[in-house]
Amino acid sequence: MSQGTPYLVDFDPLALSLGPLAVHWYGVMYLLGFAAFWWLGRRRAARGLGPLKPPEVEDLLFYCVLGVILGGRLGYMLFYGWAQLVADPLSLLRIWEGGMSFHGGLLGVIAAMAWYGRRHGAGFWAITDFAAPLVPIGLMFGRLGNFINGELWGRLTDRPWGMIFPAALEPPIADHDRLLMLYAQGALNDQARHPSQLYQASLEGLLLFVLLYWYSRRPRPKMAVSGWFLTGYAAFRMFAELYRVPDAHIGYLAFDWLTMGQLLSLPMLAGGLVLLYLSRSRPVAG
Numbered sequence: 001m002s003q004g005t006p007y008l009v010d011f012d013p014l015a016l017s018l019g020p021l022a023v024h025w026y027g028v029m030y031l032l033g034f035a036a037f038w039w040l041g042r043r044r045a046a047r048g049l050g051p052l053k054p055p056e057v058e059d060l061l062f063y064c065v066l067g068v069i070l071g072g073r074l075g076y077m078l079f080y081g082w083a084q085l086v087a088d089p090l091s092l093l094r095i096w097e098g099g100m101s102f103h104g105g106l107l108g109v110i111a112a113m114a115w116y117g118r119r120h121g122a123g124f125w126a127i128t129d130f131a132a133p134l135v136p137i138g139l140m141f142g143r144l145g146n147f148i149n150g151e152l153w154g155r156l157t158d159r160p161w162g163m164i165f166p167a168a169l170e171p172p173i174a175d176h177d178r179l180l181m182l183y184a185q186g187a188l189n190d191q192a193r194h195p196s197q198l199y200q201a202s203l204e205g206l207l208l209f210v211l212l213y214w215y216s217r218r219p220r221p222k223m224a225v226s227g228w229f230l231t232g233y234a235a236f237r238m239f240a241e242l243y244r245v246p247d248a249h250i251g252y253l254a255f256d257w258l259t260m261g262q263l264l265s266l267p268m269l270a271g272g273l274v275l276l277y278l279s280r281s282r283p284v285a286g
Helices: 025-046 056-079 082-087 089-093 102-120 124-149 176-184 196-215 224-243 260-279
Strands: 014-018 021-024
Touching: 014 025, 021 025, 025 056, 025 124, 056 082, 056 089, 056 102, 056 124, 082 089, 102 124, 102 260, 124 196, 124 224, 196 224, 224 260
Parallel strands: none
Antiparallel strands: 014 021
16 A cells, blocks of 8 residues: 555553663653753743743743643543543543543643742743743654554555554554564555654644744744644644544544544634734733
8 A cells, every 4th residue: 555665663662661660652752841841941031031030940840740740631531531531530540541631731731820820920921922832842752652652643544654553453463473474574554554643743843843932032922922832733733633543432523534633622723813813912022
């Protein structure tokens, strides 16, 4: 189906294993995202781009980490795992089993920034405009973690960059040696898929980061940076979802293409456009 031999995405999800200690690549990606937020945030603060001093970035990061973890997990269970939550309420606490939602994490981070701004006397929009350009690079690392895990794969494709994801094979192949043998024989080529994780890492991660970081390099009207973040993320996410297979237990919501991710991005798009409109009458942040 693909031209040539598609790449087999067959990474070990464990980055490090020392006895009972197991460090997963997905966790490493989260740490890299938080580290990037801290480093870039201190640089922005040192240049006077926002209401914070460099040492205060650590405090904001602490609140945002709590928002990402708590909001991401709660959002996943509400948006994607409602049936499991009803059958087993304690599953909400078993974060190590996987399952995090960006949209839930975003709501958690918004709540965290509101709390932080209230406690430290900084305006809410000043905080969100400061933090918005720092978020996409973390999203990029998160999608790279999805890629390493071989999850959230895309639709079947005959494009030369299509890739084979073992967990998506039909029928599934449990024996790893047999998997490698069939791959070497080219017997799996017709199951190549869009690497939608890399699409999202590139669009809502790297590209959105570059655009927002460039746009916010000088003072902008209040709400403008936040508005562009919401608008840009929603647009990129809705586009990338056209190539991604939705969660099996949810499927397409309508038209054989509308996904839960797209539906949840619609309020972000609307909110972002409203903020951009309102920002036109706001003063430039000093």
